[in-house]
Amino acid sequence: MKAQKKFLVGSAIIVVTLSALAYVGYTQSKTYYHTIGELSTLPASELHQRMRVSGNVRSGSISHRDGRIDFVLEEQGQALPVSYVGTDPLPDTFKDGAQALVEGRLATGGGFVAEQVQAKCASKYEASPTGQPPPSPAPGQSLNPSRGWSTG
Amino acid sequence: MDIFGSFALLVALGAAVYAFGGGIAGIWTRRPLLTKTARNAGMAVFGLVTLAVATLEYGFFTDDFSLSYVSAHSNRALPLYYKFSALWAGQEGSLLFWTWLLSTYAFLALLLNRRKHPELMPYVGVTLAGVQIFFLTLNNFITSPFHVFGGTDPSGALHVARLSDGSGLNPLLQYYEMVIHPPILYLGYTGFTVPFAFAMAALLGRYPGEKWIHITRRWTMVAWCFQTVGILLGAHWAYAVLGWGGYWAWDPVENAALLPWITGTAFLHSVMMQEKRGMMKVWNVWLVFVTFLLCILGTSLTRTGVVSSVHAFAESSIGSWFFTFLGVVLLVCLAAWWKNRDYLRSDNQLDSLVSRESSFLFNNLILLAACFAVLWGTLFPVLSEAVTGNKISVGPPFFNRVNVPIALFLLFLTGVGPLLAWRKTSYDALKRNFAWPLAGGIAAGVLAFAFRFRDLYPLVCLILSVFVTLTILAEFYRGGRVIASRDRTNLLTAVGELTMRNTRRYGGYVIHFGMVLIFVGISGSAFNQDKQKEMSVGDTLALGPYTILCQNFDQPSTANYSSDRATLEVFRDGKSQMMLYPEHRTYLASQVSETIVAVESTPLRDLYVVYAGHSPETGRPVIHAYLNPLVKWIWFGGIVVVLGTGLAMFPNRSSALLLRPVGEKTWGENRSPQAATAGAPFLERTGHD
Numbered sequence: 001m002k003a004q005k006k007f008l009v010g011s012a013i014i015v016v017t018l019s020a021l022a023y024v025g026y027t028q029s030k031t032y033y034h035t036i037g038e039l040s041t042l043p044a045s046e047l048h049q050r051m052r053v054s055g056n057v058r059s060g061s062i063s064h065r066d067g068r069i070d071f072v073l074e075e076q077g078q079a080l081p082v083s084y085v086g087t088d089p090l091p092d093t094f095k096d097g098a099q100a101l102v103e104g105r106l107a108t109g110g111g112f113v114a115e116q117v118q119a120k121c122a123s124k125y126e127a128s129p130t131g132q133p134p135p136s137p138a139p140g141q142s143l144n145p146s147r148g149w150s151t152g
Numbered sequence: 153m154d155i156f157g158s159f160a161l162l163v164a165l166g167a168a169v170y171a172f173g174g175g176i177a178g179i180w181t182r183r184p185l186l187t188k189t190a191r192n193a194g195m196a197v198f199g200l201v202t203l204a205v206a207t208l209e210y211g212f213f214t215d216d217f218s219l220s221y222v223s224a225h226s227n228r229a230l231p232l233y234y235k236f237s238a239l240w241a242g243q244e245g246s247l248l249f250w251t252w253l254l255s256t257y258a259f260l261a262l263l264l265n266r267r268k269h270p271e272l273m274p275y276v277g278v279t280l281a282g283v284q285i286f287f288l289t290l291n292n293f294i295t296s297p298f299h300v301f302g303g304t305d306p307s308g309a310l311h312v313a314r315l316s317d318g319s320g321l322n323p324l325l326q327y328y329e330m331v332i333h334p335p336i337l338y339l340g341y342t343g344f345t346v347p348f349a350f351a352m353a354a355l356l357g358r359y360p361g362e363k364w365i366h367i368t369r370r371w372t373m374v375a376w377c378f379q380t381v382g383i384l385l386g387a388h389w390a391y392a393v394l395g396w397g398g399y400w401a402w403d404p405v406e407n408a409a410l411l412p413w414i415t416g417t418a419f420l421h422s423v424m425m426q427e428k429r430g431m432m433k434v435w436n437v438w439l440v441f442v443t444f445l446l447c448i449l450g451t452s453l454t455r456t457g458v459v460s461s462v463h464a465f466a467e468s469s470i471g472s473w474f475f476t477f478l479g480v481v482l483l484v485c486l487a488a489w490w491k492n493r494d495y496l497r498s499d500n501q502l503d504s505l506v507s508r509e510s511s512f513l514f515n516n517l518i519l520l521a522a523c524f525a526v527l528w529g530t531l532f533p534v535l536s537e538a539v540t541g542n543k544i545s546v547g548p549p550f551f552n553r554v555n556v557p558i559a560l561f562l563l564f565l566t567g568v569g570p571l572l573a574w575r576k577t578s579y580d581a582l583k584r585n586f587a588w589p590l591a592g593g594i595a596a597g598v599l600a601f602a603f604r605f606r607d608l609y610p611l612v613c614l615i616l617s618v619f620v621t622l623t624i625l626a627e628f629y630r631g632g633r634v635i636a637s638r639d640r641t642n643l644l645t646a647v648g649e650l651t652m653r654n655t656r657r658y659g660g661y662v663i664h665f666g667m668v669l670i671f672v673g674i675s676g677s678a679f680n681q682d683k684q685k686e687m688s689v690g691d692t693l694a695l696g697p698y699t700i701l702c703q704n705f706d707q708p709s710t711a712n713y714s715s716d717r718a719t720l721e722v723f724r725d726g727k728s729q730m731m732l733y734p735e736h737r738t739y740l741a742s743q744v745s746e747t748i749v750a751v752e753s754t755p756l757r758d759l760y761v762v763y764a765g766h767s768p769e770t771g772r773p774v775i776h777a778y779l780n781p782l783v784k785w786i787w788f789g790g791i792v793v794v795l796g797t798g799l800a801m802f803p804n805r806s807s808a809l810l811l812r813p814v815g816e817k818t819w820g821e822n823r824s825p826q827a828a829t830a831g832a833p834f835l836e837r838t839g840h841d
Contacts, residue, residue: 006505011517014561018521018554022528025553026546033533033543052545064769087684089765089774093745 031103036078039106052103053080053112057119059096073100073112081111094119154219154298157207161248161296164200164255165288167193171281179274179357187274191262194277197284198259201252208245208297212238215318221245221297223318230321237331238321243455243470244297246334250451251287253335254342258284261346261371272364275353283345286477294470323713323739323746329389337382337409341447343375344412347419348444351437355488358495362427368440369423370801376416377797383409384790395747395762397682397778399786402551407530408450411523415443418519425512428574430499434489435516437496441485446523448478453530504576511569518558525554560612563671566664567620570657571627589626593619613675617668624661631658652805659800666796669789676757676782684776686767687718696779698759699723700732705773713737713746718763718775722752734763734775757781 032051034042039053055073062071069084082102084090094100094117102114171194178187208221212235217223225241226234240246258280265273291297301313324330347368354364386409391399400406419439425432452474489496502509528535529546536544571585597615605611628647636646651658685693693700704719717735721728735748752759760778767774 003502003504003507003510007502007510007513010505010514014514014518015521018518018525018558021553021557022525022550025550028553029547029549031545031547033545067769089767091745091765 036073036075036080039080047106050103050105052101054099054101055080057094057096057098057100062094062096073102082114083107083111084114084117086115086117088116090117091119154207154211154300157204157211158292158296158298160200160203160207161288161292161298164197164204165285165292167196167200168281168284168288171197172278172285175274175278175281179278190281191266191273191277194281194284195259195262197281197288198255201248201255201288204291205239205248205252208248209236209239212236217315217318218300218302218312219297220299220301223301223315225318225321227318227320230318233331234321234326237325237334240334240338241321241325244291244295244299246338246455247287247295248291248297249335250338250342251284251291253338254284254287254345257342257346258349261349265367269359269363269367271357272350272353272359275357276349279349279352280345283349286473290470290473294473323737323744324393327389327393329385329392333382333385333389336378336385340375340377340379340382340409341412341451343371343378344416344440344443344447346371347375347440351440352485352488355437355492355495358492362430365423365426365436369420369427372416372419372423372440372443373797373801376413376420377794379409379413379416380793380797381790383413384787388787391783392749392751393747395749397680397760397762397776397780398677399783402526402529402548404530405454407526408453411450411527411530412443412446414519414523414526415439415446418516418523419443421512421519422516425509429509431501431509433496433498434493437489438485439516441489445478445481445485446527448474448481452478506572506577506582508569508572508574508577511565511572515562515565515569518561522555522558525558526551556609559671559674560609560616563613563616563620563668566667567616567623570661570664571623585623585626589619589622592622593617607678610675610678613671617672620668621665624665627661628658649805651799652802655802655804656800659796659798659802662796662799663793664796666789666792666794669785669792671789673782673785673787673789676785677780679781680778682776682778684764684774686770686772687775688772693775693777695759695777696757697724698729698777698779700761700775700777702775703731708735711740713739716763716766716773718773720750720761720775722759732759732761734761736763736765753784755782755784758783 030050032046032049034051034053036053036055053073055075058072058074058079062069067085069090071082071084073080073082084102085104098119101118102112103116103118104112104114107113171190174186174190174193178184178190208219210216211219211222212226213232215222215226215228221242221244222238225238225245230238238245240249261280262273262277265276301315302311305311350364350368350371353359354368383406386406387399390401419436422432422439423436426436452471455470502513504510529550533543533545536542567589568586573581593615596618597611600611600614605614628650629643631650632643632647634646635641635650636643639646639649641649681696683693683695685691687693687702689702689704691702693702699722701721701723702718703721706717706719707715708717709715715735715737717733720732720734722730722732730752732750732752733748734750736745737748738745747762750761758778758780760780762776762778764774764776766772
């Protein structure tokens, strides 16, 4: 019995340590996903979290400014002005009408400051003659931002 | 042809239903004829699904663009080998391919055991047929790959429309590894069905003895090996094609493949507890069950978009089918276990903390912790939305924080575990086995520290890697020396002889060594550097020991794609080393862009250069260069793991003197007195078999 008790104590130490590490990792990397509509109803405590928002790029809204790129995301009639301040070049697929996913934080003025922009050409799957959903990727194919999505 | 293919699938479903129902009836009534016909029906499924697969391949090779699946994933100009691999480029085809591999495994399992284990095999056949019924239902009624364009006119006559050309294969899949990576990973995923069937059969049939666990272990090794290779090929593909400088992103699809690998690894270790000591029977059965459940979960995650629906794009209707199936399987597992739980009573208990048993227990504990953390992180967006209404995703910091310490602890156990004796290890044995390897590891650590190698985790990884490698070498040396002195041969021949006499043990060491190489390669990522710069002709970029000089930019576009290419010359210490040509293509028809990465790979480091795009402000090209140390070790380690697994599955060679059939004891029990002092732990074992 003694060995079993020792094993249980060892296990408990391991589990507690790993849980603590997991919690730290969680607080460091958690990212909320919100729709544009939800942003206006967020409680004040959640306004400054890191988040992802998706929508379509409004046609003609992309403008290059000094050190940043401004554009407007739209979804279901709601609009969100976004400033992209990242250093990576924007993907080729980022253009008028494209579906985009931005990651960053809300600015105090109400707009969104994005550090990462992923974009997917909106027309890519519409050409399918059967109107089927897009083919799912082969398993093991990584879903990292570069697949289907292009990062910037 | 489409009618032929769908008809074959329908008949296959019928055969699977008969194999299932007839099999149950055969077990119930104990009529051998029923059992035999059910088995034959189970084997016939393989032939019928093969016909369906061949039909679809025929459609690809003959450019039959009346089939919507063919036209969506192929075109006339596609090279032949990609027409072949286009079979698994989309949902319907990959599920059909999945069913086919599953039926191949089922066929082999039934064929190879047709004259053995008459009490066990009927249950195996029924379980396999049950899984096949689910997948064949999907193939027939939910995601049939044989849809044709066209429709019926008012009189009811069928009109088939035919497109002039297909829309082509996704360029990301037009890469040689993509021809082999999906089949191999699928072989892993589907392969875990066979151990599941045997475990379920043993439990339901209350099969006496540990025979089933030997069979299960063997099949698990096959699936595990494919899963390992599949994961590594996927990582290599991501590294070579996607152009973001890494090979692993803790992405849901990657995690989905990793989960059953983790539980499969845990099973391959803890199964030894059952074989040798009759312990952990419940645990082992559940590891097999959970591995199978995770395979199904992984399959559904990769194709239903449940988790990546954070992006809210591709969603598919088959999710509910998969989750229903998962629920049913879980219920069956629970019921089978509850009803037969007394069958799984343990024969022994843990005797000492410093013993082989305890190292296996810790191994299993932390593998399960890793599995739980990865599963939790992967499903977190779904779980958090269900509980709090907010979709929250967690990123690589979460996964790394938990899994890096776990990996290092595992590495430690890799060195320690195999040399600990069963039941209890004496202090003398500890000193004898570990003094030198430990000293070597610490010496390597001190040396590295002196050379300003100060990051904690890589330093620990280095110490442990040296330690584990030395323990493995010492094992080969000690055993080899004994045989060499007895048979009067040289040491190298003796080591070969030793290995072939106990392939399982020494193959296991080779696998461990391969894992050490992989760990070393992964720890290299702690020293990754990268630099991104707008460049014009004549500009330079310095990264580590290299200086990259921009020679030229051109646009080698074709009718198929538009392209931007850079010509870069790489210097080291003022001397020209090589030319690199990173390229960025956009395919005109699909508007999909592709990065052609330029990599110069050496054992020490990879120089990985990407044409990243154009600066939004100046329009100048942006070059992104990465310096990734030791990446090559990962791929090389993968090869070693495969060789080790092959070795471990090879039958033992019995020597002229010792005619014991199987088992590790062959060697340990019959050693000369000299060997007994050198490897005392062998003798302390009390075996069960």
